[in-house]
Amino acid sequence: xxxxxxxxxxxxxxxxxVHNLPYGVFTAADRPGQxxxxxxxxxxxxxxxxxxxxxxxxxxxxxxDSLGPLLAAGRPAWSEIRAGxxxxxxxxxxxxxxxxxxxxxxxxxxxxxxxxxxYVDFYASEHHAANLGRxxxxxxxxxxxxxxxLPIGYHGRAGTVVVSGTPVVRPHGQRKxxxxxxxxxxxxxxxxxxxxVGFVVGAxxxxxxxxxxxxxxxxxxxxxxxxxxxARDIQxxxxxxxxxxxxxxxxxxxxxxxxxxxxxxxxxxxPPARDVxxxxxxxxxxxxxxxxxxxxxxxxxxxxxSRPPFAAxxxxxxxxxxxxxxxxASLRTxxxxxxxxxxxxxxxxxxALIELTWNGENPVKLPDGTTRTFLENDDEVTITxxxxxxxxxVVGFGxxxxxxxx
Ligand code: MN
Numbered sequence: 430x431x432x433x434x435x436x437x438x439x440x441x442x443x444x445x446x447v448h449n450l451p452y453g454v455f456t457a458a459d460r461p462g463q464x465x466x467x468x469x470x471x472x473x474x475x476x477x478x479x480x481x482x483x484x485x486x487x488x489x490x491x492x493x494d495s496l497g498p499l500l501a502a503g504r505p506a507w508s509e510i511r512a513g514x515x516x517x518x519x520x521x522x523x524x525x526x527x528x529x530x531x532x533x534x535x536x537x538x539x540x541x542x543x544x545x546x547x548y549v550d551f552y553a554s555e556h557h558a559a560n561l562g563r564x565x566x567x568x569x570x571x572x573x574x575x576x577x578x579l580p581i582g583y584h585g586r587a588g589t590v591v592v593s594g595t596p597v598v599r600p601h602g603q604r605k606x607x608x609x610x611x612x613x614x615x616x617x618x619x620x621x622x623x624x625x626v627g628f629v630v631g632a633x634x635x636x637x638x639x640x641x642x643x644x645x646x647x648x649x650x651x652x653x654x655x656x657x658x659x660a661r662d663i664q665x666x667x668x669x670x671x672x673x674x675x676x677x678x679x680x681x682x683x684x685x686x687x688x689x690x691x692x693x694x695x696x697x698x699x700p701p702a703r704d705v706x707x708x709x710x711x712x713x714x715x716x717x718x719x720x721x722x723x724x725x726x727x728x729x730x731x732x733x734x735s736r737p738p739f740a741a742x743x744x745x746x747x748x749x750x751x752x753x754x755x756x757x758a759s760l761r762t763x764x765x766x767x768x769x770x771x772x773x774x775x776x777x778x779x780x781a782l783i784e785l786t787w788n789g790e791n792p793v794k795l796p797d798g799t800t801r802t803f804l805e806n807d808d809e810v811t812i813t814x815x816x817x818x819x820x821x822x823v824v825g826f827g828x829x830x831x832x833x834x835x
Contacts, residue, residue, distance in 0.1 A: 433519045437528070440471030440518075444825025447518050448818040450511065451686035451827070452477070452496055452651070454543075458536040464494035467539075469686055469827070470518055473531040477514065483526040484517050496543040496650075496687065500631035501762040504647050507631070511691055539685035541592040543629065546763035548590055548681065549753060550625070550657055550673075551582040553744035555701075557772035560784045565665075577705035580744040580752045582766070585657075586678035590765060593684050593829040597658055599806065600679035604662035617660035617676075619789070620804040620833060623770040624727050624737050624780035624812045627655040628746045629687050630764035640754040642713055645747035646690060648760055654684040654725070654812050654829040655767040661783055661803070683765070684812075684829040692824050696722045696816035700745050710755055711748050719747040721816065723826075725771055727780065728811045729804075732795050737771035737780040739814075806835045 435447045445451070447470065455467040455474050467474035478492030490499040490506060499510070517523045552558055555572070558581075562571035575581065599620055605612035631650035634640050640648055657677065664676030700720035706712070713719070723739035749766055772779040779785045782803055785793055792800035804810070814826040 433515055435470060435518045436521055436524045437471055437473070437518065437531075443471045444815060444823040445469045445471055446822060447515050448822050449688060449692045449824045450514050451688045451692070452499070452542065453685045453687065454495060454540045455532070455537040456540070457532040458538070464540060466491050466493055466496060466499070467532075467537065468514055469534070470531070472534045474534060474537045475514075475518070475527070476530045476532070479530045480517055480527055481513065483530065484513065484523060486513065497762060500543055500629065500650050501633070503632040507650060507689065508691065511689060539592060539594075541590070541683070542685060542687060543763050545587040545590040545765050546630075546761035547765075548585040548587040549582050549764070549766040550585050550677070550769060551580050551744065551749050551767065552769040553580055553742045553749065554769055554772045554780070555743040556741065556774055557770040557780065557784065560772065560779065564783070564788045577703065577743075578708070579711070580749045582749065582753070583672045585673070585681060587765070589678055590681045590683055593682055593831070595680070595682060595831065596834045597680045597682070597831045598834055600660050600663065600675070602660060602663035602675050603666055605666045606662070612666060616835070617662055618803065619661035621659045621661050621782045622727065622804070622810050623657035623659055624725050624735065625655040625657055625767040625769060625771060626721075626723060626725075626739055626814070627653045627683055627765050627767045628750075629653060630760050630766070631762060632760075633762050634754060634760040636759040637757040638759075639710070639757060640750055640760065641710065642716065642747040642751045645719060645750055649690055649746065649750065651687040651689045652693065652826070653687050654814055654826050656682040656810065656812055656829050656831060657767060657770070658682065658831070659781070680831070682829050682831045684827045686827040688824060688826055692818065693721060693816055695819050696824065698722045698740055701741060701743060703743065710751055713745065713748060719745040723814050723816045725780065725812060725814045728813075729793070729801065730795065730797070730809055732797070734793055735777055735779055735785060737778050738773040739768070739771050741773045742768060742771065804833050806833050808833050
């Protein structure tokens with residue numbers, strides 16, 4: 430596909446050109462109280478429902494205050510609507526009608542764009558899993574025996590998924606350092622981030638019917654950025670034997686823009702070679718695997734501290750979807766599943782402070798002269814990402830930001 434050019438000049442070399450067109454939900458400053466589906470083009474937000482009406486093809490899927498109905502509609506509707514948006518934003522004959530429906534990004538309040546149904550978090554980076562294994566199980570194999578046989582995950586808390594910009598209140602909980610005789614209760618002293626990529630399920634599936642990897646595109650609508658805030662001291666004390674719980678569930682932040690899967694066609698790559706043969710339902714060799722060349726960047730108080738490469742992930746989102754439904758568990762519209770912390774092989778490509786500082790032993794030095802082991806109050810963390818688009822273009826994901834408050 431040749432990248433189409435928008436009549437909106439400022440969008441032409443933007444990571445948010447017509448090759449991208451991520452979806453969100455916004456309120457324009459001059460229309461307080463009204464939530465509308467917005468599509469980002471350059472540094473503007475297009476009122477998608479109003480655009481469909483202006484073009485003479487009204488859509489109940491776009492004239493909504495949430496992405497829910499659009500997500501539920503399925504792949505054929507997603508493709509048709511995307512084609513319409515591209516036409517309205519590239520064909521000069523629509524210019525006058527559509528240009529009036531653009532709101533500058535700076536005048537748009539962005540909301541959580543869909544109701545999160547179930548939230549699952551995986552653990553798909555071999556580098557991340559091995560680093561944590563080396564830290565917490567020294568002397569034994571870094572990876573657990575199951576790690577290369579199945580994508581490991583846990584069910585998180587859908588109701589505490591929040592949109593970028595929402596303050597993150599430092600959680601309280603039980604923690605017990607190895608030297609302590611008994612646990613104590615109080616604010617976490619080891620508040621961390623996890624830079625991740627999230628996948629948004631649109632079309633549901635039938636209870637009792639697994640979803641094979643080949644059906645990934647029929648069910649997954651698009652991709653966002655996720656910060657899986659983690660209280661490491663609470664997590665360390667509570668997680669055996671049932672896994673993450675209150676150390677994770679206090680907040681999970683997501684970016685406000687959902688990049689459609691179709692915008693990532695040029696970012697698809699073969700994932701790293703697997704050195705253990707997967708069982709057939711997870712075997713994507715010989716097929717068209719869903720590795721994605723997404724480059725993340727983590728900034729702490731404005732300073733870049735890490736550049737995690739999603740291309741290095743061992744398990745793909747299609748394998749995770751197959752795993753999540755292998756027992757017949759059904760998908761619901763609005764299910765969100767996250768990749769797990771994205772960490773690459775180098776120190777500066779690790780997606781969590783616990784790895785960047787090696788469990789607090791090597792503090793990160795910031796250019797302002799301060800150091801961090803874990804997050805302090807008023808710290809702000811921003812994760813951004815880009816991926817290759819058609820014809821040398823770049824696909825932007827926007828950002829997921831959160832500031833820590835006491
Ligand atoms: Mn995580």
